[in-house]
Amino acid sequence: MDAAISxxxxxxxxxxxQVPVEKSLSDLYVLQREDDLLKIWGREARFDGVEMLSxxxxxxxxSGGFVDAGGNVLWISGNAEACKNILVSEAFFLxxxxxxxxxxxxxxxxxxx
Numbered sequence: 759m760d761a762a763i764s765x766x767x768x769x770x771x772x773x774x775x776q777v778p779v780e781k782s783l784s785d786l787y788v789l790q791r792e793d794d795l796l797k798i799w800g801r802e803a804r805f806d807g808v809e810m811l812s813x814x815x816x817x818x819x820x821s822g823g824f825v826d827a828g829g830n831v832l833w834i835s836g837n838a839e840a841c842k843n844i845l846v847s848e849a850f851f852l853x854x855x856x857x858x859x860x861x862x863x864x865x866x867x868x869x870x871x
Contacts, residue, residue: 848860
């Protein structure tokens with residue numbers, strides 16, 4: 759009787775285990791790099807579009823995407839229609855006058871490195 763119960767429990771445990779799905783970690787890697795850019799821009803607290811584009815191209819040299827600083831969207835290597843799969847990160851920052859600035863960075867995953 760004990761052997762049957764043990765076998766039943768073992769069978770239930772084996773059946774309940776699922777094989778992990780193989781997934782690429784490239785999306786997570788892109789999100790981490792986007793987050794790094796947002797942290798750096800937030801620390802500098804100077805949202806210069808030209809400098810932000812330069813930073814984007816340094817971090818994502820083979821990718822297109824966009825940088826949005828307070829509603830001013832700057833596209834890198836194309837536009838939204840050209841990219842079918844884009845990954846976006848967003849952060850909000852307050853200046854010394856408590857004025858809220860929204861920063862967004864998006865990377866086109868079709869060409870992400």
